[in-house]
Amino acid sequence: MxxxxxxxxxxxxxxxxxxxxxxxxxxxSWEKTVRLYDARANEPVGVVFxxxxxxxxxxxxxxxxxxxxxxxxxxxRLAFIADSSYRLGSHVxxxxxxxxxxxxxxxxxxxxxxxxxxWDPRGVNGPQEHALIGTHNQPERVYxxxxxxxKLVVATAGRHVNVYDLRRMSEPEQQRMSFLSxxxxxxxxxxxxxxxxxxxxxxxxxxxxFDQTAAGLSKxxxxxxxxxxxxxxxxxxxxxxxxxxxxxxxxxxxxADGFVYTWDGExxxxxxxxxxxxxxxxxxSFSRDGSLLAVASSYxxxxxxxxxxxxxxxxxxxxxxxxxxxxxxxxxxxxx
Amino acid sequence: xxxxxxxCRNFQRGSCKYGAxxxxxxxxxxxxxxxxxxxxxxxxxxxxxxxxxxxxxxQSQQFQQQQQQQPNRFGFGxxxxxxxxxxxxxxxxxxxxxxxVRDPSATTKQPEAQxxxxxxxxxxxxxxxxxxxxxxDFKNEAPLWKLTCYAHLRSGPCDITGxxxxxxxRAKAYEQGKQxxxxxxxxxxERNLQNAKLAEFNNLxxxxxxxxxxxxxxxxxxxxxxxxxxxxxxxxxxPPVFTSFNQIGAATNLxxxxxxxxxxxxxxxxxxxxxxxxxxxxxxxxxxxxxxxxxxxATQPTFGQSTRPTFGQSTTSTPSxxxxxxxxxxxxxxxxxxxxxxxxxxTFGSMSSNSNFPNSxxxxxxxxxxxxxxxxxxxxxxxxxxxxxxxVEDKKNENQDDSIWLKEKWTIxxxxxxxxxxxxxxxxx
Numbered sequence: 104m105x106x107x108x109x110x111x112x113x114x115x116x117x118x119x120x121x122x123x124x125x126x127x128x129x130x131x132s133w134e135k136t137v138r139l140y141d142a143r144a145n146e147p148v149g150v151v152f153x154x155x156x157x158x159x160x161x162x163x164x165x166x167x168x169x170x171x172x173x174x175x176x177x178x179x180r181l182a183f184i185a186d187s188s189y190r191l192g193s194h195v196x197x198x199x200x201x202x203x204x205x206x207x208x209x210x211x212x213x214x215x216x217x218x219x220x221x222w223d224p225r226g227v228n229g230p231q232e233h234a235l236i237g238t239h240n241q242p243e244r245v246y247x248x249x250x251x252x253x254k255l256v257v258a259t260a261g262r263h264v265n266v267y268d269l270r271r272m273s274e275p276e277q278q279r280m281s282f283l284s285x286x287x288x289x290x291x292x293x294x295x296x297x298x299x300x301x302x303x304x305x306x307x308x309x310x311x312x313f314d315q316t317a318a319g320l321s322k323x324x325x326x327x328x329x330x331x332x333x334x335x336x337x338x339x340x341x342x343x344x345x346x347x348x349x350x351x352x353x354x355x356x357x358x359a360d361g362f363v364y365t366w367d368g369e370x371x372x373x374x375x376x377x378x379x380x381x382x383x384x385x386x387x388s389f390s391r392d393g394s395l396l397a398v399a400s401s402y403x404x405x406x407x408x409x410x411x412x413x414x415x416x417x418x419x420x421x422x423x424x425x426x427x428x429x430x431x432x433x434x435x436x437x438x439x
Numbered sequence: 440x441x442x443x444x445x446x447c448r449n450f451q452r453g454s455c456k457y458g459a460x461x462x463x464x465x466x467x468x469x470x471x472x473x474x475x476x477x478x479x480x481x482x483x484x485x486x487x488x489x490x491x492x493x494x495x496x497x498q499s500q501q502f503q504q505q506q507q508q509q510p511n512r513f514g515f516g517x518x519x520x521x522x523x524x525x526x527x528x529x530x531x532x533x534x535x536x537x538x539x540v541r542d543p544s545a546t547t548k549q550p551e552a553q554x555x556x557x558x559x560x561x562x563x564x565x566x567x568x569x570x571x572x573x574x575x576d577f578k579n580e581a582p583l584w585k586l587t588c589y590a591h592l593r594s595g596p597c598d599i600t601g602x603x604x605x606x607x608x609r610a611k612a613y614e615q616g617k618q619x620x621x622x623x624x625x626x627x628x629e630r631n632l633q634n635a636k637l638a639e640f641n642n643l644x645x646x647x648x649x650x651x652x653x654x655x656x657x658x659x660x661x662x663x664x665x666x667x668x669x670x671x672x673x674x675x676x677x678p679p680v681f682t683s684f685n686q687i688g689a690a691t692n693l694x695x696x697x698x699x700x701x702x703x704x705x706x707x708x709x710x711x712x713x714x715x716x717x718x719x720x721x722x723x724x725x726x727x728x729x730x731x732x733x734x735x736x737a738t739q740p741t742f743g744q745s746t747r748p749t750f751g752q753s754t755t756s757t758p759s760x761x762x763x764x765x766x767x768x769x770x771x772x773x774x775x776x777x778x779x780x781x782x783x784x785x786t787f788g789s790m791s792s793n794s795n796f797p798n799s800x801x802x803x804x805x806x807x808x809x810x811x812x813x814x815x816x817x818x819x820x821x822x823x824x825x826x827x828x829x830x831v832e833d834k835k836n837e838n839q840d841d842s843i844w845l846k847e848k849w850t851i852x853x854x855x856x857x858x859x860x861x862x863x864x865x866x867x868x
Contacts, residue, residue, distance in 0.1 A: 115609075117606070133609070133613070156610075157609075157610060157613060159606060159610075174610045174613075197610055199606070215607065244604075244607075246604055260588065260602050260603075260604070261588050261597050261600050261601075261602065262588055262590060262597055279594065280590070280594045280595065280596065281594075282593040282594040283593070284576060284589055284590050284591060284593065285582055285587045285588065285589055286584070286586075286587035286588050286602040286604065288604070303582075304582045304583075304584040304587045305580055305582040305587075306580075306582065334851070337579070337580075338583055339580055339581065339582045339583055340582075340583055341582065341583065341584050359583070359584075403605055403606075403609075404605040404606070404608060404609040404612075405583065405584060405605050406856055407608075407626065407629055407856065407857070408612060408622065408625070408626065409856045409857065
């Protein structure tokens with residue numbers, strides 16, 4: 104199960120992220136705070152950033168600062184050492200996701216007001232807010248964003264998926280639909296930037312590619328996961344989080360059933376199944392070298408407002424066995 | 440390596456633990472097996488192994504599509520992979536070179552799968568298979584989270600829109616809590632949303648249930664045969680009268696909490712069984728018409744039509760139907776509908792009589808829906824008859840949920856997740 108993180112947030116965790124340059128973990132939660140932890144030392148670092156509404160997403164900028172997306176419609180930049188936060192700007196509706204693009208040097212936020220906005224984080228230092236670079240309308244409320252290099256993938260309600268090139272944001276590069284049948288929960292780009300994985304509420308993950316030629320399209324596939332046999336029925340749980348191992352390209356998925364699985368996308372195998380957590384998995388994150396996996400075991404309100412086990416964050420040391428890809432060595436020739 | 444060409448028995452049943460290593464042949468028989476569900480392998484197609492020459496393999500999407508477009512879920516089996524092996528074997532394929540894309544001869548079993556799959560991307564070329572797919576989806580893979588959109592065509596537009604994520608619900612609940620709304624009203628609001636959505640799903644299912652198998656209580660199909668004749672040739676008898684209501688209901692319900700407009704919806708139908716199995720049988724003779732719990736509407740190939748033939752007339756029959764025989768909570772509705780459908784048959788042709796629809800029925804229906812949805816809210820889809828019995832008895836209760844609190848003993852599938860309303864709390868621990 105891994106180590107339990109000390110002093111977790113007191114309400115549900117909405118997202119957690121490892122830093123790209125250290126083993127610090129940023130956790131945003133429904134208790135309206137963003138907390139920073141040192142995952143190796145297993146202790147909180149610095150002050151707790153309190154917002155005016157539940158914080159729905161957070162991300163790192165560098166080791167000193169990060170960004171938060173809050174349900175009070177505001178996007179903030181958080182400075183860890185200075186222990187202060189600045190408003191970058193706001194949306195018209197709750198901001199559901201935030202990402203920082205290292206290549207472009209911009210902050211991208213998506214919101215339930217059906218737009219995504221690009222911000223310049225440097226703009227916040229001035230007295231006025233001139234940080235907004237652009238606003239882009241989406242067909243529906245934005246549920247999840249992911250970046251890989253210059254590609255931005257936006258997953259919205261109604262199963263829309265828009266792929267943008269950050270350098271040309273005037274219109275989406277591709278406007279597609281998720282090829283799963285049900286609501287999209289999360290989207291995550293492959294570290295090698297060739298495509299993205301999409302998780303839905305029906306216990307399936309779709310592996311899709313940016314390449315829309317026939318060759319690319321033929322590589323797409325979807326697989327079922329996070330379905331439990333309960334009695335005689337199969338209960339289909341949503342896939343809440345997907346995170347890729349930074350070097351191996353394998354990925355872990357966390358579902359509302361409390362399980363975390365790791366998969367090898369290329370050979371289409373399940374690599375490992377972690378023991379069941381007490382409640383649903385709200386978020387996952389691999390550390391920068393893939394040696395740690397942070398799992399937020401936090402009730403995601405799937406069944407409404409009920410009593411649930413306390414929300415916890417676990418930090419696991421990742422074994423190579425769990426994440427190393429296993430290429431198929433022997434093709435099976437089923438010669439009939 | 441295939442020493443035996445026998446079909447694997449486990450695979451037929453839906454789960455073979457040997458997967459690719461199984462010594463028997465993993466392929467379904469040639470007849471369709473709509474009930475077979477893809478349970479075992481997380482990848483859903485685990486039985487095949489391919490030479491990994493291309494990133495993500497040459498596993499073309501066609502297999503996935505086959506899996507989904509065809510009624511037999513395991514259709515693609517190993518056969519597709521097997522037969523394609525020889526093709527791939529000679530020499531490594533260049534990256535991105537797909538050697539067997541859209542090769543109709545590659546899979547002997549589903550020659551029509553590819554073109555169908557391709558076409559299915561954008562439009563419903565084959566309504567029958569679409570229907571089957573919808574029925575299968577709802578029966579086998581109904582997700583726990585109900586407030587979702589749905590599309591039966593992969594990569595196609597949504598058939599049911601207006602999904603809500605649980606974060607949105609939660610944020611709304613927090614907001615309302617802050618503003619001082621009592622928990623009960625928040626929960627009710629959420630429940631209404633859920634009902635409306637379920638109604639939409641049911642509509643979709645029933646509207647596509649058209650000329651399915653004539654047999655009666657088949658899962659996923661309404662007895663259509665008679666309907667066809669009686670309804671004068673419209674092909675989709677499925678769509679129940681309430682379809683139209685639900686459209687309106689759904690539209691207004693979503694988020695609005697207005698419950699009066701979701702009448703007669705056998706809410707759980709989809710998420711449990713698409714139709715009420717034993718439903719109409721006992722009552723049928725009474726009406727001389729195959730009951731489609733769905734109000735036998737006809738002519739609406741797609742839900743959303745607004746004929747409300749004589750839904751109103753069903754009021755009279757409401758309590759008389761033997762619910763206990765139903766294994767489905769939705770049955771209740773069906774019961775009412777039966778009579779309704781009988782009536783509707785007469786006026787069917789008219790397709791106008793919107794005015795007939797009385798609100799009285801809807802309120803009773805709503806109570807039922809609420810109860811059903813409460814069941815659903817708990818995430819359980821048990822269709823025990825005990826539950827049904829309870830539901831039927833409770834139909835007459837004034838308040839939703841009261842019955843559940845008044846029971847002596849809860850069976851699996853009944854345990855409510857919410858705390859009891861104050862009036863039922865006898866003492867505080």
